[in-house]
Amino acid sequence: MNIILLGAPGAGKGTQAAVICEHLNIPTISTGNIIREALRTGTEMGLKAKSYMDEGKLVPDEVVIGIIEERLQNDDCKNGFILDGFPRTIPQAEALDKMGVVIDKVIDIEVPDEVIVTRLSGRRVCEKCGRPYHIVDLKPRVEGVCDDCTGALIQRKDDHIDTVKARLEIYHAETEPLKDYYGAQGKLTIVEGQDKVEDTTALTIKALEA
Ligand code: AMP
Numbered sequence: 001m002n003i004i005l006l007g008a009p010g011a012g013k014g015t016q017a018a019v020i021c022e023h024l025n026i027p028t029i030s031t032g033n034i035i036r037e038a039l040r041t042g043t044e045m046g047l048k049a050k051s052y053m054d055e056g057k058l059v060p061d062e063v064v065i066g067i068i069e070e071r072l073q074n075d076d077c078k079n080g081f082i083l084d085g086f087p088r089t090i091p092q093a094e095a096l097d098k099m100g101v102v103i104d105k106v107i108d109i110e111v112p113d114e115v116i117v118t119r120l121s122g123r124r125v126c127e128k129c130g131r132p133y134h135i136v137d138l139k140p141r142v143e144g145v146c147d148d149c150t151g152a153l154i155q156r157k158d159d160h161i162d163t164v165k166a167r168l169e170i171y172h173a174e175t176e177p178l179k180d181y182y183g184a185q186g187k188l189t190i191v192e193g194q195d196k197v198e199d200t201t202a203l204t205i206k207a208l209e210a
Pocket of ligand 1: 009031032033035052053054056057058059060061064084085086087088089092158167
């Protein structure tokens with residue numbers, strides 16, 4: 001199954017992607033994680049993306065489209081994949097269509113802006129594998145250490161409050177129109193994501209099985 005996870009930054013896409021990944025045994029492809037890894041290893045693409053990312057702006061379409069086109073050719077995508085954080089604009093969605101990628105389901109995780117702001121300021125992520133945590137709601141077993149890979153948990157630069165607000169504005173202007181795009185194709189399921197993680201997970205699994 002080919003799945004897209006939509007939702008504002010901090011809506012919980014990464015957490016639900018991990019759930020679906022385990023449930024269906026298909027890989028998660030997060031453009032944000034791929035760009036952060038490129039930045040860490042100092043590739044040309046990473047350096048190009050850095051200023052956009054740090055300011056909470058979207059990286060140009062052609063850069064992320066190139067990343068996705070290459071990644072989807074990997075063998076591990078043969079039985080399906082989860083796209084987390086792509087597409088984020090209508091031209092990105094159109095590029096997927098042009099590549100001949102057929103999307104089966106689009107799950108949109110809805111969370112009010114004020115909840116997002118509180119969540120992101122408390123978010124921590126594993127610097128090695130990208131798994132998200134929260135200082136109050138989603139603590140790791142050992143403070144500051146990733147449950148999966150023992151990497152260190154850090155706060156992302158773009159999770160600072162002004163950047164979060166800028167990211168939300170961009171989300172509403174550029175990404176939210178994708179709900180209509182996939183709604184018109186009958187592929188969209190909206191999941192409430194503001195309550196407990198377990199509740200959102202139950203709704204996500206239901207949406208997959210519908
Ligand atoms: P994320 O981890 O998904 O929140 O992504 C972090 C940052 O990476 C975003 O704020 C953008 O700067 C960049 N990014 C990730 N995915 C995309 C995308 N599909 N289109 C444009 N920029 C992206």
